[in-house]
Amino acid sequence: MKEKFDVVVIGAGAAGMTAAIFAARGASKVCVIEHRSEPGKKILQTGNGRCNLTHETVKAEDYGFTDKYKTDFLKSALESFGVEETLAFFDSLGVPVRNKGGYIYPYSCTALSVRNALWDEMKRLGVEIMADTGVKSVSDGDTLKLSLVTLKKQDAAERITEHDIFTKKLILATGLCAAPKTGSDGSGIELAKKLGLNVKTPLPSLVKLKCRDDSCKPASGVRHITRVEIMAGGKVVGEDTGEVQFTDDGISGIPVFNVSGNVSEALHEGRLVSAHLDLLPDITKEQCEDFIEKKYDLMQERKIYGFFGGLIPVKLLTAVARSLGISAEKRTGDIGMTRVGQLLTKCKKWELEIKETYGFDHAQVCRGGVDLSRLDPETMQVKETPGLFIAGELADIDGPCGGYNLQWAWTSGAIAGRG
Ligand SMILES: Cc1cc2nc3c(=O)[nH]c(=O)nc-3n(C[C@H](O)[C@H](O)[C@H](O)COP(=O)(O)OP(=O)(O)OC[C@H]3O[C@@H](n4cnc5c(N)ncnc54)[C@H](O)[C@@H]3O)c2cc1C
Incomplete structure (x- = not known):
């Protein structure tokens, strides 16, 4: 029938x-x-x-x-x-x-x-x-x-x-x-x-991103309010702000998910993709400079993670400092004003090269x-x-x-x- x-x-x-x-x-x-x-x-x-x-x-x-x-x-x-x-x-x-x-x-x-x-x-x-x-x-x-x-x-x-x-x-x-x-x-x-x-x-979209190197490793487990900007072929192809989660080999969290579809597309087209992270999204560069100037004398004797500790979680700061070849264990006075300035600038724009997404198994949508x-x-x-x-x-x-x-x-x- x-x-x-x-x-x-x-x-x-x-x-x-x-x-x-x-x-x-x-x-x-x-x-x-x-x-x-x-x-x-x-x-x-x-x-x-x-x-x-x-x-x-x-x-x-x-x-x-x-x-x-x-x-x-x-x-x-x-x-x-x-x-x-x-x-x-x-x-x-x-x-x-x-x-x-x-x-x-x-x-x-x-x-x-x-x-x-x-x-x-x-x-x-x-x-x-x-x-x-x-x-x-x-x-x-x-x-x-x-x-x-x-x-x-x-x-x-x-x-x-x-x-x-x-x-x-x-x-x-x-x-x-x-x-x-x-x-x-x-x-x-x-x-x-x-x-x-x-x-x-x-x-894959709404998915975690994997970095090309182990830059994030020292920050694994940290969650921090961050502005994420995705660059591909010299152009901004996505941006969002919110709580980023750092993992052993990359980045996750809602703002990362929200830009991940654009990352997938750019990688699929064979473009080089990097994530520019602003770890101090609501503090301007001028305010950062002002902070160093005002607090530098006071903080000379303190270790770098102590100096920045009120701004950025220690593990995350350690990862950023490592990318500049600086040990966060050093005293602020030992590395000097210029290096301290460079570190703050890096915190405003930390570049991570993105290798791939975590793929369909981890994606929420396509x-x-x-x-x-x-x-x-x-x-x-x-x-x-x-x-x-x-x-x-x-x-x-x-x-x-x-x-x-x-x-x-x-x-x-x-x-x-x-x-
Ligand atoms: C972990 C996770 C969390 C999410 N959280 C949210 C959220 O909170 N809010 C939100 O808006 N979205 C969320 N999403 C996304 C949302 O779940 C999807 O967008 C939505 O479920 C898609 O619905 P769909 O019916 O189109 O497809 P699906 O839900 O994928 O359903 C497709 C169905 O078709 C069946 N099927 C496939 N192929 C065949 C076939 N050949 N023959 C017979 N049957 C077949 C499948 O078995 C499945 O049952 C989440 C996704 C995931 C994975």
């Missing part, structure tokens, strides 16, 4: 489950195919298990695209389904939220509550959920035929079965390659390509994905392939930390599901 659906969604992540719910609320016969046994695994990891599901205000400009087309595309999508609609959606699922300084979380601050609410609503609406099921092939045509492979586990035995289903509308919501252990292993990209879509190379110019932002439908829709991270949109990526998953999922 031919099993027919009005809508089939591939991928039970944030975007896919949202799409399935909106499609099913429109009274369609909906099926979700998920190649993992558990849906929404990535949601469980979001916001350190608390799920920062959106931000108080989300504007297209917040995503920081340099491409105006992308900003306009997102603006149009957010006008159709933005923060207000997202909060109403979660209210309809019975998930109250709390606002922590602009960051929106479920009131319980548990990501599990978000995943379970989406899952339960799909079941309530009668969405057929095919877990442990992969897509072997999708054949084109007026009605799409999907050849599926399901892994059936019974007692200790595993059995593979193959079957076909048919649908008029297909929503691809497979994610890209970030955090592949959660299911987004890149297999959706192959499906998208087979369906004739142009997919921009996925690159840069790249299905080319937006092929999609209609009002429906997420592929313009030249009626019946084929894209939702979530698989489309070429990624944002900074703070709820912007899940917002895109809800926005694009809802729009595609309604379509």
Whole structure:
């Protein structure tokens, strides 16, 4: 017997489950195919298990695209389904939220509550959920035929079965390659390509950065408010300020995550990339000079880390001093005014050469994905392939930390599901 659906969604992540719910609320016969046994695994990891599901205000400009087309595309999508609609959606699922300084979380601050609410609503609406099921092939045509492979586990035995289903509308919501252990292993990209879509190379974003040398090692474990400026080919390609975490071999923390997509792109293009760190972001160079002048006599007898200790954590200062060949153990008076000045200047602009990112395993999202110019932002439908829709991270949109990526998953999922 031919099993027919009005809508089939591939991928039970944030975007896919949202799409399935909106499609099913429109009274369609909906099926979700998920190649993992558990849906929404990535949601469980979001916001350190608390799920920062959106931000108080989300504007297209917040995503920081340099491409105006992308900003306009997102603006149009957010006008159709933005923060207000997202909060109403979660209210309809019975998930109250709390606002922590602009960051929106479920009131319980548990990501599990978000995943379970989406899952339960799909079941309530009668969405057929095919877990442990992969897509072997999708054949084109007026009605799409999907050849599926399901892994059936019974007692200790595993059995593979193959079957076909048919649908008029297909929503691809497979994610890209970030955090592949959660299911987004890149297999959706192959499906998208087979369906004739142009997919921009996925690159890791919201990810830690590795330095070319061990400059950071003495500072490992330190967290310090720092301005991060990324230089590639002589140009500034990203900047952010916040708490940077120093590791044995590099830098991490929200401001680093927020510039990491641009770093990935520059490295992918073969450019030399460096991070310029301002460890005293709210103190001007003149104020630094004034500080040395006023305090130098007083501090002559003290060790360098003592002299600077009120400004910069000792371990971090030791790392910066080491890059100038200065031991932070020395007395300020022994190295002289000029060297002290150089050290302060270095603290205002410490250059670290970036070798690579930590890759997809550690990335929260991916840069790249299905080319937006092929999609209609009002429906997420592929313009030249009626019946084929894209939702979530698989489309070429990624944002900074703070709820912007899940917002895109809800926005694009809802729009595609309604379509
Ligand atoms: C550690 C971590 C923390 C994060 N924290 C936040 C946060 O606090 N706030 C925020 O806004 N964003 C956060 N993000 C990003 C956010 O989780 C993603 O942007 C979002 O989950 C993407 O949703 P998606 O549905 O498009 O893709 P995914 O969540 O990746 O879901 C894709 C689904 O499709 C399935 N799938 C893939 N290929 C196939 C296939 N071929 N056949 C069948 N099924 C398939 C996968 O198994 C998966 O279930 C975080 C990400 C990570 C990794």
